[in-house]
Structures are given as structure tokens and as C-alpha cells.
Amino acid sequence: MSKKMSKRPAKAATQSKPQSGSSARQESNEEPTIAKPTTRVVAILYDGMLVLALLFLVGTVLTVIGTLMTMDAGVDSSQAQSLPTWYQNAVMTPSFVLTLVAFYGLFWRRGGQTLGMQTWRLKTVNNSGHLLTWGQSFKRILAACLMPLIFGVIGSLIGGSRAVLLASAFLGLIFNYVFCLFNPRGLAVQDIVSNTITLKMPKVAHEGLWRGFKNRKNNK
Numbered sequence: 001m002s003k004k005m006s007k008r009p010a011k012a013a014t015q016s017k018p019q020s021g022s023s024a025r026q027e028s029n030e031e032p033t034i035a036k037p038t039t040r041v042v043a044i045l046y047d048g049m050l051v052l053a054l055l056f057l058v059g060t061v062l063t064v065i066g067t068l069m070t071m072d073a074g075v076d077s078s079q080a081q082s083l084p085t086w087y088q089n090a091v092m093t094p095s096f097v098l099t100l101v102a103f104y105g106l107f108w109r110r111g112g113q114t115l116g117m118q119t120w121r122l123k124t125v126n127n128s129g130h131l132l133t134w135g136q137s138f139k140r141i142l143a144a145c146l147m148p149l150i151f152g153v154i155g156s157l158i159g160g161s162r163a164v165l166l167a168s169a170f171l172g173l174i175f176n177y178v179f180c181l182f183n184p185r186g187l188a189v190q191d192i193v194s195n196t197i198t199l200k201m202p203k204v205a206h207e208g209l210w211r212g213f214k215n216r217k218n219n220k
Helices: 002-028 037-070 085-110 115-119 134-158 162-181 189-194 209-219
Strands: 122-126 196-200
Touching (some): 037 085, 115 122
16 A cells, blocks of 8 residues: 555656646747836836936036036035036036936846846847847937927926926826837837837746846857
């Protein structure tokens, strides 16, 4: 009787192997799909916290430098002055743009994923399926800013206040992804303008951010 009982678990184990193998084959047969707009927006919110921290750091450093270069330092807050307009437009604004390009461009070039995109298994590539170049990254960022800029200009003409301008620019950002619902392929505005695409990767094909950095380095 003990011999019969000892054979049953072995038989059950052999039966379970094809099931696990079939499930693995099923997962490996999955293909990347175009990412849904809701998932993309959530990933942007994840990255937004880090981007805001970087912009705040850059702005603080440039404000200190600009104050030392262009203004006399006061002794209390009542003597504080705003930076010259030329410094804000010629130094600070381009620095903020370059910070965004450096952040997204570095991640997109190395692994196609930012930290927020990695969490949701998203990956941005060009239409050929390759990682973006610096030029393609810059073009995609400008394309993503196109609708917020247009909405912001319209908002400023209608309302004129800073709050209306920011609210209008935010609506322009949301419009980029609402557009996905009406596009037959589910593409956002920046996808079409920059000839790039953001994919939802299957678990098997999900490389991960740090492994992508490592593989990219080894392939050079």
C-alpha cells in the first residue's frame, strides 16, 4: 500500500508540468500592444513628481546664480526683487526645457522607459521598434508640449490670469491622451507628430529599467 501511495504524487507532478509549460508558452506568445491612455497618464503622474523635483532644484540654483549676477543682495525679505525678464527668458526657460529633454531622453535612449513607465510595463520606441535617438526624443517632447502650448495661449487670451493659463495648459496635456480614444490605432498626438509609439509590454518581454541600461551598455 505504501508503494501505491508513493506513486500518486509523482503522477500528479507529471501532470502539472504540461500545464505550467502551456501557461509559459501562452505568456511568451503575447505581443506588445499600444498602451491605453489611462495607463499612460498614471505613468506620467509617477514621473511628474520626480520631474518637478528636478525642475525645482534647477530653478533654485539658477535663481541663486541670477541674484548674485544681476542684483544687489538685500538684508531682509522686503528688499527682495524679481529676476530680470531677459534672464528668465534666456537662461531659466531654456534650462527647464533642457532638463526635461535630458530626463526623458536619457531614459528613452537607454531602455525606452522612465521610472513611472517601468512600473506599468510601458516602453516608448520609434515606428521601427528601435529605441529613440536624441533627435527623436527632443521631437517627441516638443510634440507633447504642442497642445498644452496652444491651449495655454487660448486660455491667456480669454482669461489673462496665470491660473487660467496653467489650467488651459493642463487641459491641453489631457487632450493629448483623450485624442487616443478617437484615433483608430489609439495613438496620442505626440505619437503621430513624432512618429513614435508607447507600448504595453507583456511580462515575459518586460526587460526592466536597469537591465535595459546594462544591455544597452554591453551592446556598444
